Amino acid sequence: MSVRQAPGYQQGAPERTMDEDSDVEEEALANDYREQVGHEDGDGYDLDRSGSLGGSTQDLQAQLMAAAQPLEYQASLEVKIASYDSYCNLFHFILNSEGPVDIELPSYYWAWDVIDEFIYQFNSFCSYRQRLAFQQSSTSANEDELTVLRENPNTWGCYSVLNVLYSLIQRSQISEQLAARKRGEDAAPYAGEYGNRPLYQMLGYFSIIGLLRVHCLLGDFSLALKTVDDIEFNKKAMFARVMAANFTTYYYIGFSYIMMHRYADALRHFNHILIYVSRTKNFQKNAQYDSISKKNDQMLALVAICVAFHPTRLDDTIHTALREKYGEQLNRIQRGGPESLPIFEELFRAACPRFISPTPPDFDHPHLNVDPVEHQLAIFMEDVKNNMYSATVRSYLKLYTTMDLTKLAGFLEVDAETLRSWLLVNKQRSRQIRHSEGGLLEGDVVNSSDLDYAMQSDLIHVSEAKVGRRLVDWYLRNLARTY
CATH class of the missing domain: 1.10.10 (Arc Repressor Mutant, subunit A)
Known part of the structure; x- marks a missing residue:
């Protein structure tokens, strides 16, 4: 799942001092979101991603801006592979240059967009490759693409994506900084030469959220939750100031809890973000509104599943939205019995992430491939069958x-x-x-x-x-x- 936003960047976004549960803080968070929406109608960056990294600051900044741009939905396989190469060149330069890269960070919105788009393209490519491997009908176009995929088995590989995210975290020493802040200490002594630079600090921070997402997509839900141990889950957190990051974080945490049968904890995280979305819906608009609305419906479907397993009282706003969207389905799964099984499956398919396999598919023997979504659905439905009465x-x-x-x-x-x-x-x-x-x-x-x-x-x-x-x-x- 990815809540993809139109690019919006602001120079030097100010820090705010907030009390965790105050109305002033809620207004500050809403203002942060207004800033993001306010930039939505601005001109985006139209830059070529396929160019090589040059030595000038302008060339590097152009590549950084391009890395945050969504790839065209109908992009060809060659473009997807070129985009992967571009990301590899960019991250290699950032991580392996002699000393920290000295460049001004456009904004923390931009840092999230880079990591979000990187993982989104990884997820999309893996799903596309898996779908192509399952196709029984063979056409000349498919054969050409299969040949390219066979010749590039490591393109958008799981290992390379995880390596980038872990390397950004390690280079920035962001985990050490966050742990120090949790202990009430000054984080600066733990940052090192790279971690004091905003470029590394923000990329490292959002790479932690990226790891949560990737591990969940791979089906390792306990490791997904473990990766965000150093993140503070309050309204002062950096991810909470970026709507897409905020939504993504709570979605993947909540879903991981569901797959671990911890429905009360899942509901707590879903409730938090759904209430926040309801407070900001008055200034959501255009493509961003459509995307958030869709993901909001998916999260409500997960809330319905949690309530069926763990009956509890919901916030009135969420309860009303749930009844309006999934009222009939909720009644049927709460009654249980064999009649509820198709409804559980329908809700899970509609709301689950696009799971991926950690290894490339076997193109020569399609019957040996395991569909990751069907695999996770089967695990989930086993639990449903055990509890349907x-x-x-x-x-x-x-x-x-x-x-x-x-x-x-x-x-x-x-x-x-x-x-x-x-x-x-x-x-x-x-x-x-x-x-x-x-x-x-x-x-x-x-x-x-x-x-x-x-x-x-x-x-x-x-x-x-x-x-x-x-x-x-x-x-x-x-x-x-x-x-």
Whole structure:
């Protein structure tokens, strides 16, 4: 997923001192976003990306500006390969010059656009290559492209992209700087010769967000979360001042949490960014508005999935938007059962990232290739199948303090052993890690359900105190309907 913005750059964007949860800070963040939108209608940079890096500052700056420009949607394979070579030349020059490159950074908006476009082209190329490898029909045009791809197996390779991102982080020593700031220390002594330069500092910072994204695209969700341990997730963070970076960060964190069955943490991150988007929608416009609106809908679909697995109260703004966009689907997946499976699959396909494989496909034996999206979907649907009767089971258990396993299996029209496995899975799933402090992978194990039960032989024992309260509530509700 990429929220791609029209280029907008500002010289010397000022730092702001903000209190984390104040209205003044919210207004400052909104003003930052207005600056980005205000530049959207300005003239972009129309520069040739295929030129070699020269020694002059003007040549380098031209290449830097060109690196932030979106590639044409229908660009040919030759153009995509030339763009990759251009990025390699640019990053090689920045990382391996004798001493830091001395050039003025256009803005932190620009730094994000460079990393965002770099990863977007990588993702698009891998998806295109995978799609071409799966095609059964052969045409002369396809054969020509397949020949080019076979001859360039390392073009937009996973290793080279990860190497660039890790090298920018290491060269800038941005992780050490961020860790120092977290400890309340001055970051300057940790920056080194390169990290004190805005060019390296900003590219290194947004490369951390880029790693989160790439590792998620590769399906390594725990490593994706681990890479952003040094980032501070508050409204003072640099990524929060760039709308596209802000949206991308919370999307990939939330999605990684979903795939790790940490639905409460996923909802917390989705809620944060969706509320922010709702506050800024009055000055979103043109192509940027269309892109953000689409990604907003995708995130709402993920919220629906989380709520189905982890029923909870949502912010009124999000609840209203969710009901308007996915009201019928939400009702069906909350009811559970086999009828919910196609809806879960539909929502996942609509909202998931375009997963990629870490290795090039086998063009000669297409049947051996594994579709990364289908692979992740299969993993997700296995979890859905294990939990599809949770809502129905809960509705029965809420009315009993003790219930026979065979009797409940009869209600659900399944055999007792299948029900037993469902109950064990549901019991295990109700124990989730919830983040409180520290790294995103850390947290405390909590019971995420308001219903607790234990199994003894063929009897299910529900927590008596909780059931008593629920029975009273249920009785009063039905009594009110009667009269």
